[in-house]
Amino acid sequence: MTGSNVNKSDWRAEAAAATTKRTEEHYEAHKFLRSAKGHRDSKLFSNISGKLTTLAKAAGLSLAEHSADVDGSMGTPGFEHPPTTGVIYVMDRATAKGWKYGDKSWGNFGQGAPEVGHIPNAPERPMTITMKEDEFEYAPVAGIKTLREAVAKLYNHRYRQDKESKYTWENVCIVPGGRAGLTRMAASIGDSNVGFFLPEYTAYEALLTIFKKLVPIPTPLDKDSGYHITPRRLYREIHDRGLGVVVVSNPSNPTGQLIEGDELKEWVDISRTTKTTLVLDEFYSSYIYTDPENPGKTVSSAAYVDDVNVDPIVILDGMTKNFRLPGWRVCWIIGPKEYISSMASSGSFLEGGANHPLQQAAIPMLEPERAHQDAISLQAHFFQKRKYVLDRLETLNMPVHIPPKATFYIWLDLSHLPEPYCNGLTFFEACLDEKMICVPGIFFDINPGKRRDLTASPYQGFVRLSFGPPIDELEKGLDGLERLLKRIGYISA
Numbered sequence: 001m002t003g004s005n006v007n008k009s010d011w012r013a014e015a016a017a018a019t020t021k022r023t024e025e026h027y028e029a030h031k032f033l034r035s036a037k038g039h040r041d042s043k044l045f046s047n048i049s050g051k052l053t054t055l056a057k058a059a060g061l062s063l064a065e066h067s068a069d070v071d072g073s074m075g076t077p078g079f080e081h082p083p084t085t086g087v088i089y090v091m092d093r094a095t096a097k098g099w100k101y102g103d104k105s106w107g108n109f110g111q112g113a114p115e116v117g118h119i120p121n122a123p124e125r126p127m128t129i130t131m132k133e134d135e136f137e138y139a140p141v142a143g144i145k146t147l148r149e150a151v152a153k154l155y156n157h158r159y160r161q162d163k164e165s166k167y168t169w170e171n172v173c174i175v176p177g178g179r180a181g182l183t184r185m186a187a188s189i190g191d192s193n194v195g196f197f198l199p200e201y202t203a204y205e206a207l208l209t210i211f212k213k214l215v216p217i218p219t220p221l222d223k224d225s226g227y228h229i230t231p232r233r234l235y236r237e238i239h240d241r242g243l244g245v246v247v248v249s250n251p252s253n254p255t256g257q258l259i260e261g262d263e264l265k266e267w268v269d270i271s272r273t274t275k276t277t278l279v280l281d282e283f284y285s286s287y288i289y290t291d292p293e294n295p296g297k298t299v300s301s302a303a304y305v306d307d308v309n310v311d312p313i314v315i316l317d318g319m320t321k322n323f324r325l326p327g328w329r330v331c332w333i334i335g336p337k338e339y340i341s342s343m344a345s346s347g348s349f350l351e352g353g354a355n356h357p358l359q360q361a362a363i364p365m366l367e368p369e370r371a372h373q374d375a376i377s378l379q380a381h382f383f384q385k386r387k388y389v390l391d392r393l394e395t396l397n398m399p400v401h402i403p404p405k406a407t408f409y410i411w412l413d414l415s416h417l418p419e420p421y422c423n424g425l426t427f428f429e430a431c432l433d434e435k436m437i438c439v440p441g442i443f444f445d446i447n448p449g450k451r452r453d454l455t456a457s458p459y460q461g462f463v464r465l466s467f468g469p470p471i472d473e474l475e476k477g478l479d480g481l482e483r484l485l486k487r488i489g490y491i492s493a
């Protein structure tokens with residue numbers, strides 16, 4: 001057999017296997033997702049279900065309520081419903097199955113936020129704030145100067161003590177939350193190939209879809225590589241695909257993997273040498289578990305930048321995760337000052353900037369000593385929760401082979417579970433029946449323009465578990481998982 005014949009039969013076999021897999025479309029879980037508002041298939045599904053409903057009515061039958069309410073259009077000419085995926089879809093399904101906000105009998109491993117209450121040894125957080133009248137005014141679109149200075153000071157203290165080139169307030173733009181930061185960035189990317197790695201944070205999908213100037217170029221990672229992006233791989237992607245920008249969450253949501261030390265330095269060197277802008281979403285930079293000898297260690301590419309106004313390194317971080325204040329909506333972008341000035345311009349037409357009083361309130365929390373104490377307490381607390389969940393999964397015969405080095409997420413491989421539970425979407429629905437919420441892996445298969453059908457996703461056999469919630473809630477969720485695994489006969493009752 002010649003080499004070309006081998007390849008030919010390879011792809012035919014693979015395509016045939018993929019078609020067989022599509023029988024999964026018949027699974028209940030997939031039907032729900034396909035019919036969700038804004039999903040690519042929802043109109044098709046609603047046409048079919050509309051016809052079925054008519055037929056059923058004629059026959060004097062009534063179909064399930066859900067299938068009658070699946071029209072993806074908003075009924076408003078010219079508007080389209082954005083896709084209902086990610087955490088919104090997860091919480092919609094959980095609500096349909098009885099979950100209510102604050103219900104203590106559920107374990108919400110779908111939560112993409114850290115617990116916000118007091119944790120041992122954490123500095124006290126303000127429970128009231130006093131406002132001055134001038135804080136009723138708009139804040140500048142790029143944020144108040146004193147907060148921009150405080151962010152620059154923290155980064156210089158943490159990462160740039162031995163460097164001549166230091167960040168100043170002009171290298172910092174304050175934004176109303178991480179997603180607003182990402183939107184500002186996406187809005188200012190010109191005609192460019194934008195590379196990203198899969199699996200990746202769910203919100204990137206819509207972002208990379210709606211801004212039409214940029215061309216999104218995905219690179220899938222797999223478990224054999226431990227979801228690790230070596231500098232060589234990064235270089236090859238940039239070089240071979242002509243990337244102008246690379247966007248990546250480091251630490252990674254959802255895999256919890258981390259590029260740090262010499263490798264991260266090489267990443268920055270590659271960006272500088274190839275003149276490729278590297279957008280590093282460092283939202284979990286304090287949730288680091290790789291260096292227990294060094295409590296409170298944080299990781300940022302800022303440590304490897306030579307000239308802060310030249311190297312094309314753009315960092316996104318904020319109060320959301322690392323200071324456990326998701327509701328404050330105070331975050332920042334750090335980069336060369338020219339770039340930061342363009343961020344201010346895009347903010348002026350997008351959202352107008354972060355709220356004024358909470359920018360003020362954030363300043364003392366960024367004092368280096370206090371921020372360090374925050375990171376120490378957070379790491380110790382989340383390390384314990386990580387250990388608890390990993391140990392318990394092991395006893396449930398669900399060992400995690402690629403445990404998180406950072407973040408509060410576990411990327412759980414379901415491949416050893418029996419059919420149909422080895423499929424993330426079906427597993428997710430089955431977990432809901434046991435009052436446990438997780439996020440199907442396919443939601444992290446950032447697929448701008450829905451070029452691939454959901455059954456063709458390489459991440460179908462995974463879910464993301466978050467150990468963001470308090471430990472008693474994690475316990476409840478894992479009890480639910482245990483019930484499920486017993487019920488399906490995967491572990492003995």
Ligand SMILES: Cc1ncc(COP(=O)(O)O)c(C=O)c1O
Pocket residue numbers: 112177178179180201249253281283318320326329331
């Ligand atoms: C990697 C990453 N970046 C950005 C964000 C957005 O954060 P925010 O809630 O502040 O918009 C999140 C939130 O889950 C995230 O996981």
